[in-house]
Amino acid sequence: MDFAEAQKEALGCTKCGLCHSRTRVVFGEGPLNAGLFIVGEAPGFNEDAEGRPFRGASGMLLDRILDSQGIGRDEVYLTTLVKCRPPESPPRSPKPAEISACRPYLMAQLKAVDPKVVVALGDIASRVLTGRKEAVSRIRGRAIPLDGRYVFPTLALSRALYTPADRDLLLSDFSRLPELLEAERPSTYGTLNVPRTPDAEREPVQPGLW
Numbered sequence: 161m162d163f164a165e166a167q168k169e170a171l172g173c174t175k176c177g178l179c180h181s182r183t184r185v186v187f188g189e190g191p192l193n194a195g196l197f198i199v200g201e202a203p204g205f206n207e208d209a210e211g212r213p214f215r216g217a218s219g220m221l222l223d224r225i226l227d228s229q230g231i232g233r234d235e236v237y238l239t240t241l242v243k244c245r246p247p248e249s250p251p252r253s254p255k256p257a258e259i260s261a262c263r264p265y266l267m268a269q270l271k272a273v274d275p276k277v278v279v280a281l282g283d284i285a286s287r288v289l290t291g292r293k294e295a296v297s298r299i300r301g302r303a304i305p306l307d308g309r310y311v312f313p314t315l316a317l318s319r320a321l322y323t324p325a326d327r328d329l330l331l332s333d334f335s336r337l338p339e340l341l342e343a344e345r346p347s348t349y350g351t352l353n354v355p356r357t358p359d360a361e362r363e364p365v366q367p368g369l370w
């Protein structure tokens with residue numbers, strides 16, 4: 161599935177039960193040539209209402225943290241493991257079957273953007289994107305070479321919002337990103353079979369196609 165097909169299909173998707181708890185599908189947004197790709201767990205109340213990722217207080221925190229590293233939100237591709245808001249208040253975490261159902265959309269996004277660095281926010285995104293079982297608090301701030309990219313697990317924004325010590329850790333982790341974005345792509349790495357198209361074979365990026 162290519163990016164355009166994934167986006168079109170996701171916007172009307174009923175592949176898992178989260179279609180019943182959403183108001184709007186939050187597919188993701190950002191430039192298709194972004195070097196940095198950030199993956200959260202799931203849309204929350206504000207994202208569901210606006211149809212855009214990382215809004216509300218968490219979005220403002222993310223903007224501030226990116227800004228502290230000289231990175232603009234408009235330079236980053238932003239998305240979540242599942243594209244629909246889970247039920248309950250606050251929303252429960254997505255279940256493994258829901259994450260699996262939504263995985264083809266995330267894979268299409270990763271393949272199209274082909275970022276150098278993928279930030280995984282929180283335990284679930286960290287486990288899905290690194291394939292490792294440790295809690296994110298044990299492996300946060302490490303660049304894990306996988307599929308020709310660096311996967312970079314760190315804390316969830318929601319956790320950092322309410323705990324100043326966690327906010328400091330998140331800031332410290334993000335301070336490594338400029339250096340990683342300048343680094344060469346890893347040449348020896350494990351794989352989770354996340355698709356990657358070599359630069360020479362990639363279609364030209366279509367600016368503005370979110």
Ligand code: SF4
Nearest residue numbers: 173176243244261262
């Ligand atoms: S979470 Fe993903 S798989 Fe489930 S209904 Fe929404 S778009 Fe479809």
